[in-house]
Amino acid sequence: xxxxxxxxxxxxxxxxGSLYFLLWWLExxxxxxxxxxxxxxxxxxxxxxxxSLVHGAFTGYFWEALGIKAKSTKEK
Amino acid sequence: MLQSSNFRRILLLFVIxxxxxxxxxxxxxxxxxxxxxxPQTAVQTVGYPDLxxxxxxxxxxxxxxGGLVSGFIGSGGAFVLTPxxxxxxxxxxxxxxxxxxxxxxxxxxxxxxxAKYGQVDVKLGLVMGMSAEAGVLYGAHxxxxxxxxxxxxxxxxxxSLVFVVVLAIVxxxxxxxxxxxxxxxxxxxxxxxxxxxxxxxxxxPYTMVYFPSLxxxxxxxxxxxxxxxxxxxxxxxxxxxxxGVPAMIYVLGAPSxxxxxxxxxxxxxxxxxxxxxxxxxxxxxVRLAMIILAGSLFGIQLGAIGTTYVKPYMVKLVMGTIMVxxxxxxxxxxxxxLAELNYISxxxxxxxxxxxxxxxVMLIAALLVGGVIVLYALWxxxxxxxxxxxxx
Numbered sequence: 125x126x127x128x129x130x131x132x133x134x135x136x137x138x139x140x141g142s143l144y145f146l147l148w149w150l151e152x153x154x155x156x157x158x159x160x161x162x163x164x165x166x167x168x169x170x171x172x173x174x175x176s177l178v179h180g181a182f183t184g185y186f187w188e189a190l191g192i193k194a195k196s197t198k199e200k
Numbered sequence: 201m202l203q204s205s206n207f208r209r210i211l212l213l214f215v216i217x218x219x220x221x222x223x224x225x226x227x228x229x230x231x232x233x234x235x236x237x238x239p240q241t242a243v244q245t246v247g248y249p250d251l252x253x254x255x256x257x258x259x260x261x262x263x264x265x266g267g268l269v270s271g272f273i274g275s276g277g278a279f280v281l282t283p284x285x286x287x288x289x290x291x292x293x294x295x296x297x298x299x300x301x302x303x304x305x306x307x308x309x310x311x312x313x314x315a316k317y318g319q320v321d322v323k324l325g326l327v328m329g330m331s332a333e334a335g336v337l338y339g340a341h342x343x344x345x346x347x348x349x350x351x352x353x354x355x356x357x358x359x360s361l362v363f364v365v366v367l368a369i370v371x372x373x374x375x376x377x378x379x380x381x382x383x384x385x386x387x388x389x390x391x392x393x394x395x396x397x398x399x400x401x402x403x404x405p406y407t408m409v410y411f412p413s414l415x416x417x418x419x420x421x422x423x424x425x426x427x428x429x430x431x432x433x434x435x436x437x438x439x440x441x442x443x444g445v446p447a448m449i450y451v452l453g454a455p456s457x458x459x460x461x462x463x464x465x466x467x468x469x470x471x472x473x474x475x476x477x478x479x480x481x482x483x484x485x486v487r488l489a490m491i492i493l494a495g496s497l498f499g500i501q502l503g504a505i506g507t508t509y510v511k512p513y514m515v516k517l518v519m520g521t522i523m524v525x526x527x528x529x530x531x532x533x534x535x536x537x538l539a540e541l542n543y544i545s546x547x548x549x550x551x552x553x554x555x556x557x558x559x560x561v562m563l564i565a566a567l568l569v570g571g572v573i574v575l576y577a578l579w580x581x582x583x584x585x586x587x588x589x590x591x592x
Contacts, residue, residue, distance in 0.1 A: 144490070144494065147486075147487065147490055151487060154486060154487075155485070155486075155487070158479065158482065158484060158486055159482045160482055161479065161480055161481045161482030161483075162480060162482075164479075164482070165476055165479035165480045165484075166479075167479075167486070168301055168475065168479045168484040168486040168489065169472075169475060169476065169479060171486050171490065172301055172302075172304065172305040172475070172486070172489065172490070172493070173305065175305060175490055175493055176305030176306070176308050176309050176493070176497070179493065179494065179497050180305070180308075180309035180312070180497050180501075182497075183309075183497040183498045183500075183501045184309075184313065184501050186498070186501075187498075187501050187502060187505060192502065192505060192578075192582070193505065194316075194317060194504075194505045194508040194509075195508040195509050195581070195585055
């Protein structure tokens with residue numbers, strides 16, 4: 125496990141944790157506006173995209189940092 | 201690694217697709233009427249649950265196992281999540297909407313991950329995803345019509361019957377094929393079916409497209425009914441992949457690993473469309489969706505990694521096993537719905553409650569069994585590879 129990998133995992137973990145904290149912190153306005161529907165549909169979609177990028181990257185690094193990596197040969 | 205130009209191309213395709221879906225759903229959604237509540241009244245008519253710690257942990261765990269299975273076979277987990285949320289007091293429509301809102305980011309992450317391993321045929325996924333979208337619309341329309349004429353019991357009976365018929369035919373076939381491959385002299389080798397060879401030989405001018413996963417040109421007209429059926433199944437039982445993956449393998453001739461990875465693209469397309477539709481009416485509880493996503497992204501990464509260590513028949517084995525277990529779970533419920541519709545004599549309340557609970561436990565067991573097989577396949581494949589590397 126190299127230090128760079130652990131650092132990336134840590135930074136992304138903090139970012140992901142911060143996003144979840146923000147979701148909890150801003151729960152009321154987020155729920156209020158997303159319940160309005162119509163053009164507010166963008167709120168859950170945007171949240172889902174941002175979480176998928178940050179938390180997705182974090183989870184990818186997380187398993188790699190633990191040594192669980194894909195087999196190196198590429199499928200064709 | 202995925203080339204950056206390819207990454208940009210995929211991202212651009214997803215953006216275009218998102219815009220297309222927005223137009224599609226906002227235009228046709230009122231016709232489908234599956235969500236027949238105006239956005240303004242949605243807030244008043246639908247309650248949203250207060251989340252406690254045990255609910256959050258439960259959703260994280262189910263999300264993780266669902267993600268694990270999805271990363272491996274391209275779909276799964278959704279059939280447990282909706283009833284699981286409903287058992288926590290989440291209204292049905294909010295459970296469906298929140299489930300679908302966690303599905304598209306999960307599928308996006310899974311598709312990107314498996315694209316790195318060269319397993320995704322983006323072109324096939326997008327082409328099938330488009331017709332799947334139409335299938336979702338039609339499937340939702342049928343659901344709504346049945347609900348109007350026969351009520352909730354009729355709708356439940358229809359869903360259970362679809363589960364049983366589709367899973368009995370496809371699930372048993374997939375399991376049988378997995379068993380045959382495992383016992384064959386060359387378990388790594390996947391035969392292209394006679395049907396797929398015939399499909400690949402059909403030449404319809406102006407409709408032929410080359411798909412890398414098939415290493416062949418086929419008519420897009422052939423993919424339309426397959427995508428449509430995938431979408432219809434997704435709208436009915438929440439897991440389109442039970443049709444989509446076997447269709448890509450046996451009808452089009454795609455290898456199992458590529459079919460299961462490409463299904464993630466289809467799931468993304470359908471999930472994004474579905475989320476726009478439900479979010480437009482204000483039914484998405486983004487808190488629920490993101491809690492499930494927190495667990496499922498850990499799972500989907502692990503499931504995707506697992507595919508690089510296993511032989512192709514494992515994808516079929518996991519999918520077939522889950523399908524047969526889900527089939528048993530849903531089959532149990534059919535007499536209950538028949539009794540509610542007075543097609544057979546009434547069943548005592550305590551018996552029907554017991555059967556419903558057993559059925560739900562079996563549904564969770566189906567997912568867990570799939571998860572355990574994936575974890576075992578990953579562990580044994582990882583270990584064998586490690587020993588091989590040490591031996592070199």
